[in-house]
Amino acid sequence: MELGLDNQFKIDPRTKIILLVIISFMVFNEAPLYVSGILVLVPFICLFFSDYKKAAIIYIFLYVIARYIQIYLLPNTTGIVSILLVTFSYTASRMLPIFVMGYYTITSTKVSEFIASMEKSNVPKEIIIPISVIFRYIPSVYEEIKSITNAMKMRGFGFTTKSLKSPLKLIEFYMVPILISAVKTSDELSAASLTRGLSNPEKRTHLIDAEFNKWDYILLIVSIIGLGIYSYYFIGGVVLA
Amino acid sequence: MSERFAVKDLITVGIFSVIMIVLIFAFGMLGYIPILMIGLPIIAALICGIPFMLFLTRVNKFGMVTLMGLILGIVMFLSGHTWIPIVVFTLCALIADIILKMGDYSSVKNSIIAHGVFILGVFGNMLPFFILRDYFLGAIAESMGNDYVNVISPFLTYECLIVLVILTFIVGCISAYVGKLVLKKHFEKAGIA
Numbered sequence: 001m002e003l004g005l006d007n008q009f010k011i012d013p014r015t016k017i018i019l020l021v022i023i024s025f026m027v028f029n030e031a032p033l034y035v036s037g038i039l040v041l042v043p044f045i046c047l048f049f050s051d052y053k054k055a056a057i058i059y060i061f062l063y064v065i066a067r068y069i070q071i072y073l074l075p076n077t078t079g080i081v082s083i084l085l086v087t088f089s090y091t092a093s094r095m096l097p098i099f100v101m102g103y104y105t106i107t108s109t110k111v112s113e114f115i116a117s118m119e120k121s122n123v124p125k126e127i128i129i130p131i132s133v134i135f136r137y138i139p140s141v142y143e144e145i146k147s148i149t150n151a152m153k154m155r156g157f158g159f160t161t162k163s164l165k166s167p168l169k170l171i172e173f174y175m176v177p178i179l180i181s182a183v184k185t186s187d188e189l190s191a192a193s194l195t196r197g198l199s200n201p202e203k204r205t206h207l208i209d210a211e212f213n214k215w216d217y218i219l220l221i222v223s224i225i226g227l228g229i230y231s232y233y234f235i236g237g238v239v240l241a
Numbered sequence: 242m243s244e245r246f247a248v249k250d251l252i253t254v255g256i257f258s259v260i261m262i263v264l265i266f267a268f269g270m271l272g273y274i275p276i277l278m279i280g281l282p283i284i285a286a287l288i289c290g291i292p293f294m295l296f297l298t299r300v301n302k303f304g305m306v307t308l309m310g311l312i313l314g315i316v317m318f319l320s321g322h323t324w325i326p327i328v329v330f331t332l333c334a335l336i337a338d339i340i341l342k343m344g345d346y347s348s349v350k351n352s353i354i355a356h357g358v359f360i361l362g363v364f365g366n367m368l369p370f371f372i373l374r375d376y377f378l379g380a381i382a383e384s385m386g387n388d389y390v391n392v393i394s395p396f397l398t399y400e401c402l403i404v405l406v407i408l409t410f411i412v413g414c415i416s417a418y419v420g421k422l423v424l425k426k427h428f429e430k431a432g433i434a
Contacts, residue, residue: 017319020318020319021324024318024324099320102319102320103320105319106319106320125251126246126251126308127308127311127312127315129248129251129252129255130251130252130254130255130258130308130309130312131255131312131315131316132255133251133252133255133256133258133259134255134258134259134262134312134316137255137256137259138259138262138263141259141260141263142263145263171288172423175288175291175292175423176423176427176428178260179260179291179292179295179428180427180428180431180433182256182257182259182260183256183295183433185256186249186252186253186255186256186257189252189256190248190249190252190253193248193252194248194249198248199247199248
């Protein structure tokens with residue numbers, strides 16, 4: 001990439017959400033590769049030009065394998081292998097693009113960025129605050145689960161066959177500490193946000209300016225062209241038939 | 242609208258949504274085993290009872306449960322489950338909210354039924370799969386003949402979907418009752434329920 005620093009690949013959260021909506025149309029219909037190809041490439045582009053090159057390559061690799069199986073291997077196989085292959089290839093070729101796009105949206109968006117761009121497009125506070133709490137709290141839930149597992153191992157109740165024999169106990173032992181700490185966190189977070197004036201009805205100001213840059217426009221235009229081809233393929237087919 | 246919820250309520254909704262999401266995703270991994278995928282809503286209903294009952298102890302306004310459904314739907318959407326969960330989750334949560342309102346947010350019976358209704362929202366995640374099944378059946382019939390279709394199709398019909406919905410509702414009610422018991426055992430002693 002010889003694009004320089006001010007041309008950094010960085011897309012607005014709103015663009016990501018619009019792309020998600022467009023790609024989710026793909027799930028419902030089966031289409032040949034030359035029709036859905038552009039939409040399949042959009043998540044690849046997003047991942048590749050940010051810091052997820054490995055994920056991008058894995059994604060395109062899996063997709064190509066799924067397509068290959070679907071076109072060349074399926075007519076020649078029979079029996080249980082065939083059922084497995086059908087399940088894998090159809091799930092992968094339809095659901096993979098949207099799963100990958102969702103993964104990209106969640107991992108690459110910073111909370112403050114998200115809040116700034118949502119407030120700019122006048123999304124009500126009732127939706128912004130819980131979602132930003134979710135972005136903030138999911139990593140700490142994982143840490144808590146880890147430390148609960150460690151504590152249980154210390155008391156001789158880890159993930160062993162013995163503990164799996166009593167799954168109700170296992171669920172209870174995990175659930176109760178997580179819930180207690182969740183209740184505590186919710187109290188602490190609301191105290192912290194009150195001191196920072198989150199309940200202030202005035203309009204907030206932001207350090208980050210949420211503006212569409214040229215990457216946003218390029219991606220949006222590409223995906224709209226993709227959607228156009230895609231819907232033309234189906235609607236045109238219906239009219240011709 | 243913005244006058245109705247305090248910031249504290251919104252944060253409570255967010256935190257409990259996280260717990261629901263983590264539970265649903267963690268047990269959703271079981272769905273990679275093909276037969277269990279069909280039973281996924283039942284598993285979700287089984288485990289979400291405890292957090293939901295604890296959440297209800299902090300709910301006293303109309304709309305909080307609906308908001309939680311909407312948030313869960315949005316997160317499902319952002320993580321790649323298409324836009325269907327938003328509609329289904331919000332509708333189920335709205336009905337659950339109305340049931341709770343009729344019990345004035347304190348009736349045990351109403352909150353148990355409300356959990357049964359609320360958890361039906363998980364079907365929002367399943368519906369795309371059920372739509373995909375038609376394509377599966379067509380493809381399988383083309384490549385392997387009708388015998389295989391006869392084996393698999395009993396699990397894929399709309400009758401089966403209805404049975405699943407009813408089962409999920411029943412399991413949801415049972416797990417909400419269990420949740421109430423756990424609440425009594427652990428949380429009321431600790432003074433947070």
